[in-house]
Amino acid sequence: MVSKRPNLQSGYVAKCARCQRTIYTAKVVRPDKMFALAISALMVCIPAFSFPLISVHLLGITEGTNLIHGAIMMIDIAPLVSFMVLFCAVLSPTLLTLCMAFSSFCMMYNKRPAMLNYVLKLTSALLHWSMLEVYLISLMVAIVKLMSYADLYYGSGMLFFIALLIINMTMISEYNNVKYWEYLRNG
Amino acid sequence: MDKPLKPGISAIQQNRQLCRICDTDCSITGNATYCPHCGSPISPRIKNSQQKTWALLFTAIVFIFPANLYPITYLLKNNTLYPDTIFSGILSLLDSDMPAIAFIVFIASILVPILKILALTFISFAVHFQWQLNPKKQLIAFSIVEWIGRWSILDLFVISIMVAVFDKGNLLSVYPGIAATSFTVVVVTTLFAAESFDTRLIWDANIDAK
Numbered sequence: 001m002v003s004k005r006p007n008l009q010s011g012y013v014a015k016c017a018r019c020q021r022t023i024y025t026a027k028v029v030r031p032d033k034m035f036a037l038a039i040s041a042l043m044v045c046i047p048a049f050s051f052p053l054i055s056v057h058l059l060g061i062t063e064g065t066n067l068i069h070g071a072i073m074m075i076d077i078a079p080l081v082s083f084m085v086l087f088c089a090v091l092s093p094t095l096l097t098l099c100m101a102f103s104s105f106c107m108m109y110n111k112r113p114a115m116l117n118y119v120l121k122l123t124s125a126l127l128h129w130s131m132l133e134v135y136l137i138s139l140m141v142a143i144v145k146l147m148s149y150a151d152l153y154y155g156s157g158m159l160f161f162i163a164l165l166i167i168n169m170t171m172i173s174e175y176n177n178v179k180y181w182e183y184l185r186n187g
Numbered sequence: 188m189d190k191p192l193k194p195g196i197s198a199i200q201q202n203r204q205l206c207r208i209c210d211t212d213c214s215i216t217g218n219a220t221y222c223p224h225c226g227s228p229i230s231p232r233i234k235n236s237q238q239k240t241w242a243l244l245f246t247a248i249v250f251i252f253p254a255n256l257y258p259i260t261y262l263l264k265n266n267t268l269y270p271d272t273i274f275s276g277i278l279s280l281l282d283s284d285m286p287a288i289a290f291i292v293f294i295a296s297i298l299v300p301i302l303k304i305l306a307l308t309f310i311s312f313a314v315h316f317q318w319q320l321n322p323k324k325q326l327i328a329f330s331i332v333e334w335i336g337r338w339s340i341l342d343l344f345v346i347s348i349m350v351a352v353f354d355k356g357n358l359l360s361v362y363p364g365i366a367a368t369s370f371t372v373v374v375v376t377t378l379f380a381a382e383s384f385d386t387r388l389i390w391d392a393n394i395d396a397k
Contacts (some may be wrong), residue, residue, distance in 0.1 A: 054352075059355055080345070124208060126332060134340050145345070
């Protein structure tokens with residue numbers, strides 16, 4: 001349905017009269033803020049994915065488990081499952097952060113490279129597939145399940161992972177694809 | 188120059204279409220295949236939306252049976268294999284006094300996939316046969332499906348953590364079963380089915396809806 005775009009004061013959103021979905025927001029985009037968030041997310045994501053999230057004391061051995069390790073171990077038996085876990089928990093958040101860093105950087109320095117078009121398309125495709133918050137809940141479910149079998153210790157990766165999750169969620173809620181497309185068009 | 192559009196009327200009647208990628212509108216007759224702003228394929232409604240949704244839904248319906256009937260994980264303990272289906276896993280959680288976790292797993296792994304398929308099938312039927320139902324209620328149902336869909340991945344993540352923790356060879360190991368792959372197929376196809384469904388079709392099917 002066609003709607004008229006109203007003149008909005010900053011901070012207000014216009015919603016569709018039919019389906020209540022947001023059609024326009026008057027939020028100001030801060031590319032410098034997005035860029036800073038993206039860079040910190042990229043720094044945090046290396047230890048978050050490679051340091052042990054939890055350590056388990058099992059059969060006399062204490063061993064740490066990280067995020068990538070579990071997915072890689074299934075690759076022979078269930079490649080599809082392994083790929084999905086890697087894609088939703090590692091690949092899409094990282095790619096999404098890279099994309100946002102790139103587009104914010106372009107906006108900060110007023111550049112419009114031909115690649116920006118593809119990067120923005122990739123960003124909107126990846127937005128649904130970044131599932132770090134689902135992973136955190138899964139981790140909690142797994143921890144409660146494991147507590148009856150073995151002694152558990154939180155690893156150093158846990159802190160980095162939670163930091164990554166918070167930064168990532170902030171970025172996704174701050175991000176507004178429409179504004180970036182507007183910027184690219186008005187070049 | 189284009190005529191100014193009248194608000195409150197469907198854009199398709201005014202020769203206008205919206206690009207779903209970059210959120211800009213253009214005329215339908217002038218831009219038959221590609222969006223003039225971002226170059227992505229464009230059409231007034233998602234092309235073959237109903238067919239795509241049905242195909243993906245059927246795949247999900249086929250795979251939900253092996254996902255629930257076959258073992259999702261195998262526990263190898265002292266050289267003996269103990270298979271576990273989704274349901275038996277929930278029962279053993281209940282036995283070991285973890286009703287909250289059992290509840291979460293039940294919702295994420297059994298209730299959500301089935302409800303998602305049922306809701307999408309129902310909305311697709313309503314659109315196809317033009318049942319004159321309240322479009323707003325249908326949209327609310329669709330939004331719930333869309334939002335809750337991602338949480339079905341939870342079980343896959345839990346399996347990947349379990350596999351990583353229990354890797355002591357024949358003494359104590361966990362392996363994913365056939366159902367894990369089937370379950371992944373169910374989750375992915377329902378996610379794509381929701382994505383390929385065009386919500387504007389709900390209003391197209393309701394002739395006198397506001």
